[in-house]
Amino acid sequence: xxxxxxxxxxxxxxxxxxxxxxxxxxxxxxxxxxxxxxxxxxxxxxxxxxxxxxxxxxxxxxxxxxxxxxxxxxxxxxxxxxxxxxxxxxxxxxxxxxxxxxxxxxxxxxx
Amino acid sequence: xxxxxxxxxxxxxxxxxxxxxxxxxxxxxxxxxxxxxxxxxxxxxxxxxxxxxxxxxxxxxxxxxxxxxxxxxxxxxxxxxxxxxxxxxxxxxxxxxxxxxxxxxxxxxxxxxxxxxxxxxxxxxxxxxxxxxxxxxxxxxxxxxxxxxxxxxxxxxxxxxxxxxxxxxxxxxxxxxxxxxxxxxxxxxxxxxxxxxxxxxxxxxxxxxxxxxxxxxxxxxxxxxxxxxxxxxxxxxxxxxxxxxxxxxxxxxxxxxxxxxxxxxxxxxxxxxxxxxxxxxxxxxxxxxxxxxxxxxxxxxxxxxxxxxxxxxxxxxxxxxxxxxxxxxxxxxxxxxxxxxxxxxxxxxxxxxxxxxxxxxxxxxxxxxxxxxxxxxxxxxxxxxxxxxxxxxxxxxxxxxxxxxxxxxxxxxxxxxxxxxxxxxxxxxxxxxxxxxxxxxxxxxxxxxxxxxxxxxxxxxxxxxxxxxxxxxxxxxxxxxxxxxxxxxxxxxxxxxxxxxxxxxxxxxxxxxxxxxxxxxxxxxxxxxxxxxxxxxxxxxxxxxxxxxxxxxxxxxxxxxxxxxxxxxxxxxxxxxxxxxxxxxxxxxxxxxxxxxxxxxxxxxxxxxxxxxxxxxxxxxxxxxxxxxxxxxxxxxxxxxxxxxxxxxxxxxxxxxxxxxxxxxxxxxxxxxxxxxxxxxxxxxxxxxxxxxxxxxxxxxxxxxxxxxxxxxxxxxxxxxxxxxxxxxxxxxxxxxxxxxxxxxxxxxxxxxxxxxxxxxxxxxxxxxxxxxxxxxxxxxxxxxxxxxxxxxxxxxxxxxxxxxxxxxxxxxxxxxxxxxxxxxxxxxxxxxxxxxxxxxxxxxxxxxxxxxxxxxxxxxxxxxxxxxxxxxxxxxxx
Numbered sequence: 001x002x003x004x005x006x007x008x009x010x011x012x013x014x015x016x017x018x019x020x021x022x023x024x025x026x027x028x029x030x031x032x033x034x035x036x037x038x039x040x041x042x043x044x045x046x047x048x049x050x051x052x053x054x055x056x057x058x059x060x061x062x063x064x065x066x067x068x069x070x071x072x073x074x075x076x077x078x079x080x081x082x083x084x085x086x087x088x089x090x091x092x093x094x095x096x097x098x099x100x101x102x103x104x105x106x107x108x109x110x111x
Numbered sequence: 112x113x114x115x116x117x118x119x120x121x122x123x124x125x126x127x128x129x130x131x132x133x134x135x136x137x138x139x140x141x142x143x144x145x146x147x148x149x150x151x152x153x154x155x156x157x158x159x160x161x162x163x164x165x166x167x168x169x170x171x172x173x174x175x176x177x178x179x180x181x182x183x184x185x186x187x188x189x190x191x192x193x194x195x196x197x198x199x200x201x202x203x204x205x206x207x208x209x210x211x212x213x214x215x216x217x218x219x220x221x222x223x224x225x226x227x228x229x230x231x232x233x234x235x236x237x238x239x240x241x242x243x244x245x246x247x248x249x250x251x252x253x254x255x256x257x258x259x260x261x262x263x264x265x266x267x268x269x270x271x272x273x274x275x276x277x278x279x280x281x282x283x284x285x286x287x288x289x290x291x292x293x294x295x296x297x298x299x300x301x302x303x304x305x306x307x308x309x310x311x312x313x314x315x316x317x318x319x320x321x322x323x324x325x326x327x328x329x330x331x332x333x334x335x336x337x338x339x340x341x342x343x344x345x346x347x348x349x350x351x352x353x354x355x356x357x358x359x360x361x362x363x364x365x366x367x368x369x370x371x372x373x374x375x376x377x378x379x380x381x382x383x384x385x386x387x388x389x390x391x392x393x394x395x396x397x398x399x400x401x402x403x404x405x406x407x408x409x410x411x412x413x414x415x416x417x418x419x420x421x422x423x424x425x426x427x428x429x430x431x432x433x434x435x436x437x438x439x440x441x442x443x444x445x446x447x448x449x450x451x452x453x454x455x456x457x458x459x460x461x462x463x464x465x466x467x468x469x470x471x472x473x474x475x476x477x478x479x480x481x482x483x484x485x486x487x488x489x490x491x492x493x494x495x496x497x498x499x500x501x502x503x504x505x506x507x508x509x510x511x512x513x514x515x516x517x518x519x520x521x522x523x524x525x526x527x528x529x530x531x532x533x534x535x536x537x538x539x540x541x542x543x544x545x546x547x548x549x550x551x552x553x554x555x556x557x558x559x560x561x562x563x564x565x566x567x568x569x570x571x572x573x574x575x576x577x578x579x580x581x582x583x584x585x586x587x588x589x590x591x592x593x594x595x596x597x598x599x600x601x602x603x604x605x606x607x608x609x610x611x612x613x614x615x616x617x618x619x620x621x622x623x624x625x626x627x628x629x630x631x632x633x634x635x636x637x638x639x640x641x642x643x644x645x646x647x648x649x650x651x652x653x654x655x656x657x658x659x660x661x662x663x664x665x666x667x668x669x670x671x672x673x674x675x676x677x678x679x680x681x682x683x684x685x686x687x688x689x690x691x692x693x694x695x696x697x698x699x700x701x702x703x704x705x706x707x708x709x710x711x712x713x714x715x716x717x718x719x720x721x722x723x724x725x726x727x728x729x730x731x732x733x734x735x736x737x738x739x740x741x742x743x744x745x746x747x748x749x750x751x752x753x754x755x756x757x758x759x760x761x762x763x764x765x766x767x768x769x770x771x772x773x774x775x776x777x778x779x780x781x782x783x784x785x786x787x788x789x790x791x792x793x794x795x796x797x798x799x800x801x802x803x804x805x806x807x808x809x810x811x812x813x814x815x816x817x818x819x820x821x822x823x824x825x826x827x828x829x830x831x832x833x834x835x836x837x838x839x840x841x842x843x844x845x846x847x848x849x850x851x852x853x854x855x856x857x858x859x860x861x862x863x864x865x866x867x868x869x870x871x872x873x874x875x876x877x878x879x880x881x882x883x884x885x886x887x888x889x890x891x892x893x894x895x896x897x898x899x900x901x902x903x904x905x906x907x908x909x910x911x912x913x914x915x916x917x918x919x920x921x922x923x924x925x926x927x928x929x930x931x932x933x934x935x936x937x938x939x940x941x942x943x944x945x946x947x948x949x950x951x952x953x954x955x956x957x958x959x960x961x962x963x964x965x966x967x968x969x970x971x972x973x974x975x976x977x978x979x980x981x982x983x984x985x986x987x988x989x990x
Contacts, residue, residue: 029140034144034145048145050176052138052141076140
């Protein structure tokens, strides 16, 4: 692959998943993974499978919910959508991220 | 973990299989979709599949992550800790074995003891509505309970309104011929309401009816379930059988349902039908049991029975009129104050042992913790939280305690099996000592409590402190607060042990006092057994007298036998039946105990004559009737200040008849006065006893007493052969030595002595082990210091004595605390002690000395090791 690839920054997968679902509406697991890759312009080296544990975790926290749907290949799949609590959590995560980046940015400015 | 996730995970646990399937489907769908996209981008099918898998990452890893998310983290941590704990225990087998062993001892003793407490004191009696079952006593004077007479019993039955059923009981013993050797069978003659009193029904046939209370006794019996099973082979046709009892055919009319009576000595019941003479008799020979009416209050019943008593005693003597009727619950009767107290004290003692065991285990855990502090510090530095470390240490302790508990249950099971036969006499027959679920539950609770008690502090202590501190400490070679705590624990152990040792010594001393009790008779080399003469072969007093004479003659000619005597009541044992003695011209009756004896009785037992003469061979049935009385009775006779004055007096004495109705109070002459022999347990005043010649009032139930010259075993054989030689069909009772009888009668109150003695030894041992651990630990940590001191010229002897002083000083502090505890605790034993003060200085001094010895012993080995330290090598090793 020609483009330089990077891994998902530590601890941001939840943020990415929540944000994706908030923007795109209900999606199944593959679509979530695919969407994250697309948005990154295929620069993120995401092993797609790692999305699934994240989805379970978010569901357990009550930030997303599932229902059954049918995939394009005619298979019964779980479709995930963000909940009200999930939207709140998304705001928290975004705020945290911004705090972190601005902190790092200040370091960069100083030096 | 949030509540929501917990709920999720709980659900997940329940739906594990479905979730696994769903996950599988989800991943497959994902891969399919990825593959489809790749195909759409123009890849070949193989490449598309490859790429889909590649981009997904490790399928199994994802599944594993998935599973981890939905499982219980703490549960897994616990399992991990358990596994870790078990393997670390397996790695130090010595430590594990000693902790498990100490705990097994402590828990096992407690579980065994609890099973007794449970059986005797906690479980209700195994009868229907046991609270309503009472014993009705006659009490001629406060504190003395007595049997009653048939006349009084019948009056109670007529007048008392508080009982649903009231029944009289007399113990009997018969010879059962059931093919082969005749066997003795203990039974009871009872009036018809007996089984209603105990709420026991017949499983086969019926129990007694009111008709069987009338007229001469019908030859019918009721068997206990166990008797039917054991002696009659559970014969389904038992109701048609006619077993021979005392040579007469009896009809079995019923077999009881299985129950408490199966553990009783009583094998069968027959009707008690009073003869006209018995109805009028003043003999007190009946035990009375009643079932209270629903809701009857015991205190009120006792009050109302006073009126009944007054009514029955209108014509009685002044002495008897001052008496009372005492109604008391069966449970109270079976579990008397002394038994209850003995059991409580023994239970307290094992609890102390357990406490000491806990102290030891805590000590061992602290020692181990100190050794592991480096490992834990490293784990903590690697991110393990303090909570996790405490949890892990506690889990290990829990594993240890559960192992100890399991071993303890096994030990308890063994103890119960071994001890139950020995305890049978001390415990009420209703008590069934078993390892039932309640007892096992208790064992579990104890193990848990022990784990918390012993584990919490060492776990906190061990996990406390930073890496730097720990490593520092390890380098310095001392463990600061650890050492202090361990010393404190040992001091406590010594204190607790002292309490136990002291209590045991007090009991031991009173046991020794009991051994020295003046019995008034010779017990050495005397053996005794009982014989029952069945009415069928011995219908008349003459026949019985012939039997006695024949047996005595045979025994007298046996070389190893020097003296032979016979009596109706076992020496040293309480005579339950009371008789009346009336002096001429007096209306008042004196309550006396009656003993029938043959001419050899006083000589065989070496009972000295104080005045007049003893009973001689000339006192036959046809000779004038005479009696011999004891000092206690002589002192109660009117106008008798010296025993000599009693001789020659004529008195009337009520005597239970032999077979045929006879005059109820014949006139007899007092021929002599003897020095009293002890009757019954210590603490009871000597009762007034009348000795009647066996030949003049023969008994069907006789004790043979033989004084062996030297060889007791040979005398036992001779005794058996003599009886068999006269009548081969007579079954012989248990042959016991009088020393055994004395043991049973006198030491009843201090039976827990040996038990508490064992506990005390265990306690002292445990304290010693704990002390040894602490001292040897101190020594090993001070090797360097000792090495330096020796290099500077200290002699081995100085080091030795210093270490020993250290041990003894710990013991002495423990003794100070223990003495206070012992002073407070030995008081509760007061009623179990016989002529020993609960503050007996000798016992206190001896127990202190014993503990100091334990301390010296525990310090000896470490002290020697310290004294043997070679300064050069030590300093080189550690410098």
